[in-house]
Amino acid sequence: xxxxxxxxxxxxxxxxxxxxxxxxxxxxxxxxxxxxxxxxxxxxxxxxxxxxxxxxxxxxxxxxxxxxxxxxxxxxxxxxxxxxxxxxxxxxxxxxxxxxxxxxxxxxxxxxxx
Amino acid sequence: xxxxxxxxxxxxxxxxxxxxxxxxxxxxxxxxxxxxxxxxxxxxxxxxxxxxxxxxxxxxxxxxxxxxxxxxxxxxxxxxxxxxxxxxxxxxxxxxxxxxxxxxxxxxxxxxxxx
Numbered sequence: 001x002x003x004x005x006x007x008x009x010x011x012x013x014x015x016x017x018x019x020x021x022x023x024x025x026x027x028x029x030x031x032x033x034x035x036x037x038x039x040x041x042x043x044x045x046x047x048x049x050x051x052x053x054x055x056x057x058x059x060x061x062x063x064x065x066x067x068x069x070x071x072x073x074x075x076x077x078x079x080x081x082x083x084x085x086x087x088x089x090x091x092x093x094x095x096x097x098x099x100x101x102x103x104x105x106x107x108x109x110x111x112x113x114x
Numbered sequence: 115x116x117x118x119x120x121x122x123x124x125x126x127x128x129x130x131x132x133x134x135x136x137x138x139x140x141x142x143x144x145x146x147x148x149x150x151x152x153x154x155x156x157x158x159x160x161x162x163x164x165x166x167x168x169x170x171x172x173x174x175x176x177x178x179x180x181x182x183x184x185x186x187x188x189x190x191x192x193x194x195x196x197x198x199x200x201x202x203x204x205x206x207x208x209x210x211x212x213x214x215x216x217x218x219x220x221x222x223x224x225x226x227x228x229x
Binding site: 032034036041042043044045046049051090094101102104105106107 | 118120155156157158160163205207209216217218219220221222223225
């Protein structure tokens with residue numbers, strides 16, 4: 001079975017500062033990795049995903065993530081955050097190869113301070 | 115593309131009544147839909163996987179007689195919370211996958227409050 005660990009439950013950061021949200025996963029097989037964002041009282045929106053190929057993945061809203069197989073990590077980064085980035089961010093993993101069930105981390109609340 | 119809608123967005127009901135939540139894929143055919151439950155400040159808990167034309171697969175600990183799932187068409191799945199109780203109050207989110215694509219597209223969620 002796969003599991004996801006998001007090490008930080010909350011991350012406060014000043015506006016225009018860089019941010020990194022950490023995600024580690026555990027799996028005995030190849031995986032797909034995802035980052036989703038959830039704004040208050042809304043569903044989840046896909047930010048980016050890693051399926052194969054280049055380990056640096058660029059997503060929407062200026063976010064990017066790097067897949068590191070040796071460290072089993074998929075940290076999310078943004079060089080300069082905006083107030084509108086305040087939201088809950090979820091890292092997720094599924095077994096690679098066609099459709100598989102997705103396992104979510106507990107989420108990290110990004111709080112951008114003006 | 116890949117838009118998923120849910121209806122209603124918010125519902126309040128009395129204890130003992132049943133509530134139906136609809137999940138629709140608006141611009142694609144979803145062979146598989148998923149139902150999640152999200153508790154306050156918690157992650158998403160997968161309740162069941164719904165495949166068009168067949169019975170849903172429930173996760174361990176989820177009562178199939180309480181949470182009835184129907185996936186009657188390639189664009190619609192419904193979750194019915196039967197005989198709802200206050201502890202069923204939660205945020206229910208559905209997602210859908212087009213064909214063999216690995217990405218799930220999420221609906222906006224339904225806030226259920228049982229009084």
